[in-house]
Amino acid sequence: MGVKERKKRNAQKMRQRILKAAMDIFAKEGYEGVSMRRIADKIEYSPGTIYRYFESKCDIMLQLCYHGFERLLGLQFELDKITNPVERIKVEGRYYVTFALENPELYELMFATREIIKQPADAEESVARKSFGKFAEHVQQCIDAGFFSGGDPETLAVALWAALHGLSSLLIKDQLRFLPEERVGEVVERALAFNLRGAGKELAFTGSEFR
Amino acid sequence: MGVKERKKRNAQKMRQRILKAAMDIFAKEGYEGVSMRRIADKIEYSPGTIYRYFESKCDIMLQLCYHGFERLLGLQFELDKITNPVERIKVEGRYYVTFALENPELYELMFATREIIKQPADAEESVARKSFGKFAEHVQQCIDAGFFSGGDPETLAVALWAALHGLSSLLIKDQLRFLPEERVGEVVERALAFNLRGAGKELAFTGSEFR
DNA sequence: TTGACAAAATGAACGACGTTCACTATACTG
């Protein structure tokens, strides 16, 4: 008698239904639009029911967040088709910024929302880390191929990632609004190129002054 | 009779009292801690009164935000004492990241909080823009001194700023937590150096593909 | 089929939030 099993499946279905509803609202109306009552309305259950399947709203948003990282990671895996590692990392940069621009709310959720960040300390092997890991791998391959300086790959990866993240979040938040609309693409492209070129040189290490 | 004037002064005093209270709470308990009722409690007035002096909570937070930019701008002006433009921009980078790390909530308010961003579209000559302007000026001086490539200075400034912002926000959000504590400073310092070095070369422009 | 027990779902309630507004209290003026 697979009663237990069926119940487990139903519970999983319910979790998916809730997440789907949350995602739909999130996609249409952003973070502000998502509330437990609205989710409950959408799936035609009472608000209290949701708490049988998720600990809190934060828990739900965290799942959406993971989903975002999985999408990003999916894009990254596609990149393995590109054989030239420099070309690959170039395209990866464009993918990254494009992903952020096309899913600004999601990107924000993934990288900026306070409550989300705190959570996954215990969630070992977080999707976020996998995504960075893949990126670092691609950076390493550039080094191996002799295109990037042999400096510490992790440092290089962090620096490049930071540049991508910086550009993406400035763009999303419209902090670059002072640029004429038609120049934005150009500036971004050049900024990316600029960072990749910077990776080509050996750097003198000047000592630690932070933290 | 300076009755009108005194009233104006009193209103200004009240605005300052409210802002001070908001800032105190913000500093101690962050964005989440600030509520109209808590501010009202702190200044010993009723919640409704605040609305005689500020349009909304958002309005208040926007003022805190401006205050933050003024502090940052103050740091930037100090930099004019440094005569070597490359040394100056190097220190500016460290100042920037340090400012973010020392005032994470404020930095977030300044650059990341959604509601804040929207507002100052009409507020011409925003403090934020002044801060970027000063930075761009310093970048220009590096170019003039022949240390940076002669490429479009605005692009260069945006690229460097993005890198600083990226590093800062990753650090604040603890996204670099996978790095051993003792390596963080090193990585940041090298990432900064890496970006400055990148600025030294002429870059081939590869065309626009964003937006 | 029925009755007992467990699981699932409910929705009112709690304390918080930003904001509004009819009202009262205070300060100023003629």
Place this chain on the structure above:
DNA sequence: CAGTATAGTGAACGTCGTTCATTTTGTCAA
């Protein structure tokens, strides 16, 4: 001192995330 303009009040509205006593539904042995 009367009358008016200004300042301040605090209850109320509708929202939020969350909890929990209660009811409904589902399961299975007798």
